[in-house]
Amino acid sequence: MSQATQTDIDVVSEGRIESVSGPVVTATDLDARMNDVVYVGQEGLMGEVIEIEGNVTTIQVYEETSGISPGGPVKNTGEPLSVDLGPGMLDTIYDGVQRPLDVLESRMGAFLDRGVDAPGIDLEETWEFTPEVTEGDVVEAGDILGIVPETKSVDHKVMVPPDSEGGEVTAVESGEFDVTETVVELDSGEEIAMRQEWPVRQARPTENKRSPDRPLVTGQRVQDGLFPLAKGGTAAIPGPFGSGKTVTQQSLAKFSDADIVVYIGCGERGNEMTEVIDDFPDLPDPQTGNALMARTCLIANTSNMPVAARESCVYTGITIAEFYRDMGYDVALMADSTSRWAEAMREISSRLEEMPGEEGYPAYLAARLAQFYERAGLFENINGTEGSISAVGAVSPPGGDFSEPVTQNTLRIVKTFWALDADLAERRHFPSINWTESYSLYKDQLDPWFVENVAEDWPEVRQWAVDVLDEESELQEIVQLVGKDALPDDQQLTLEVARYLREGFLQQNAFHDVDQFSPPEKSYLIWQAIKTFNDEAFAALEAGVPVEEITAIDAAPRLNRIGTQEDYEAYVEELQGDIEDQLREKY
Amino acid sequence: MKEYQTITEISGPLVFVEIDEPVGYDEIVEIETPGGEVKRGQVLESQSGIAAIQVFEGTTGIDRKASVRFLGETMKMPVTEDLLGRVLDGSGEPIDGGPEIVPEERQDIVGAAINPYAREYPEEFIQTGVSAVDGMNTLVRGQKLPIFSASGLPHNDLALQIARQATMPEAETDDDSTEEEATDEEEGSEFAVIFGAMGITAEEANEFIDDFERTGALERSVVFMNLADDPSVERQVTPRLALTTAEYLAFEKGYHVLVILTDMTNYCEALREIGAAREEVPGRRGYPGYMYTDLAQLYERAGRIKGREGSVTQIPILTMPGDDDTHPIPDLTGYITEGQIMMDRELNSQGIEPPVNVLPSLSRLMDDGIGEGLTREDHADVSDQMYAAYAEGEDLRDLVNIVGREALSERDNKFLDFADRFENEFVQQGYQNNRDIGETLDIGWELLGMLPKTELNRIDEELIEKYYPEDESETSEEAVGVEADD
């Protein structure tokens, strides 16, 4: 947040508090523009202008308003709500308005107090700047000026701010600097430091958007295998409480092959954020082997933190994501849960007495959701690099009913739909992604990548698995009426194969050290092993072996254990051999 | 302190007063009726010139001549360790005839949010002695785990059993053989219990108090009572007083505190009532749109804090209107809490005590709180396997009704039997029976022994070798594990 400079920002105008209602405060006589940041009351609570009507300005306040009384001062900074951008954002946890939570803890102890400011990036810390330009070079907005090793995993690129005129480089520094010191000077007189600001509600400019063609490899079998997400793609995970939204998003944050992860805890549990803070510094990034935290930026506005900051945390997160995209990185952004964000909009809207739309949500709900997901994508940046933001939003529908406005409006925008299912979760089938309801519209455009990088027949094998599972759902309806034994042998066998697909492939235990991460090569081998059983079993059936004998071979149940094997290649090879031997010796 | 006699409107639980000086949002107010009775309230909204006040004790007896004093501060709870052993009303006034309470501090009842960075992740096992909880939905210190119940179900018996039996097996070592001693070592690890009653009947409340008295638990309890015939608006305050006391005892005095709040449904009804009186735009089923945030501000006051001794563990109880878990009260609660224990009407009528349906129940903090050195190495796998097997057996029951047992395969019949025995032997235990975790897991193995080893695909093969009960007909592997707790 631009509090970095709060002390030196001039107060451009001052007004008086007229009324206070929860997070919404009105002020009179305040000269302000929409989205200006203001400080409210003696405590100086941070807020943002959200409505102007005659002499009355409405402000949403990002801190608790208890005890704030009419008549108190309101000071306008004249600056829009912005984030500080520069090295030091990774390996950090922020609140919804980019105050670092560790700094807040050291200033006010374990409980969050009010009226404390902290810059989004540390103004004192110094960084090693290595220039990539020399005097005389002509640079434009967005161009990369130099490199700063931000963490073990990530080189931070210092760029010309997007709103700069550019020009000829007249001076370049090299060495240790803090984020406000000038590292490059232009002939226009512009002095460029490592730190920039950007208003959160405005997308950072790009050259153009491209059609995604590489998967965000998640290491989750059901996702990579059946419903893949593209780098630069959008996905929604709706599901009732306890169905696995958070665990799924945390798995993506841990194992997906993104360069940068921005994880937004929006209106959810404190302990879940603590878990990430505790775990990520110790867990290795499967790509680099460094600590996961070295590629991660966390934003936490938990459910008991101020509602208005829940509205802003999503924007804070996506703006930070855009900044790393501009450097040419693949960013994965997780928002848990977008429903809480929508509810924050609803609460503020109702305090403004706006005309409510569907289920009390403001009429602009759909537009806001669309604007958010539009900021994701695979982009050609203005500096010529290619970067992406993949956006994954959890949705928490009331009563688990997907027909409600947030789910519906989200589905209209996103292209991957991972539908979580309470029934599956109840029987501990995890991840509880329903394979008949879910979809990915990226499947076809990503197939070439899987064919080239994993297996030539990836699309065919996937189709085989989908067909078996489809057949199973149809057969299950009959079984519910007559029992399994009444089915013909071949159908009984199909049910058995489908069971292995469900238990051995679709299910994946996020808490098992080995099973939690399944690279596509492993996922493919599991498919292959189950397919071997399928092919051998049907051959045996053809040759007259009774179905009970086929399904009773003791090698088959091992299909469900491949996921937990570290040395899965050897395990699968042996298993396939055993399946062949045990079945072939029966005829 | 400013005093007014300018009430302009009285409507339901709300009073509107003309004021000429600013008052703060949430500020506390005293209203003195002409009869001399003093009621307390809180500023809900203050527009210059007029303040809307919600009156905790109800507006009965207030007229336009009543005088209104703004106390210039938000509501505080006087806290001290001496509160232990005391019974207070829903606004925090002693009703047990005991001595006056001399507070050590007065703390804001709204409570600030714990900085997630300052939290300590909860992962210490609490043994409740109830198999359906310990084995399948383990509770840990600092968790918020509600009981989802419905009218006529014995949620109070379960809550009392947990309050009575909950201990933390201290000084657990990695060595299995010492487990028995460790679990027996219960001294010094008991909870302080904070009991917050909201709108329950006097009879129900007495059930709790009598049990606390009988077991001596009252000495380490603080009881807040807002009964069914007490003013409903007061229910807004009761849980906040209880939680403020809990936080004080936990984070300043080092107690491990167990907070039981019952019945959250009455709390939510009161919230709806105030919303309606303020003519707010209602959300789902008439409950205010901010109910999620409001409930979160209560439930999130559970946890542990880095560098502090104590902990706040919450067991809120709610009754689901119409047994419907998609009703906004259980639904929003489930979205905030770290799991839920689901009571089941059918199991209750079968006489299962406690009638916990484990399938829709969940403890989200279980994974980190169990396993080697915490409970037992096989805990996670056993519980996973029992879930899967019980779910499968449950499914088959519908089918059996149609096609009969004979039409099912041998495998299916085993799962059916498993489901029956799971309910009758594992879940069924009685409210006076305290099983330690070893005993719970051993019962689990006994039941899993009905299924062939190859079906136990959620259990690590080594653990199967170690714990699977071998019957005489099979060649016995070497001695089966430790199982010392029998």
Ligand SMILES: Nc1ncnc2c1ncn2[C@@H]1O[C@H](COP(=O)(O)OP(=O)(O)OP(=O)(O)O)[C@@H](O)[C@H]1O
């Ligand atoms: N892949 C998985 N492997 C094992 N267990 C899982 C998995 N996914 C979910 N679970 C189990 O389900 C529980 C609930 O998951 P989670 O907390 O992600 O739900 P949620 O959908 O985020 O719920 P809420 O909306 O209330 O936040 C977890 O605590 C865990 O026990």
Ligand SMILES: [Mg+2]
């Ligand atoms: Mg969640």
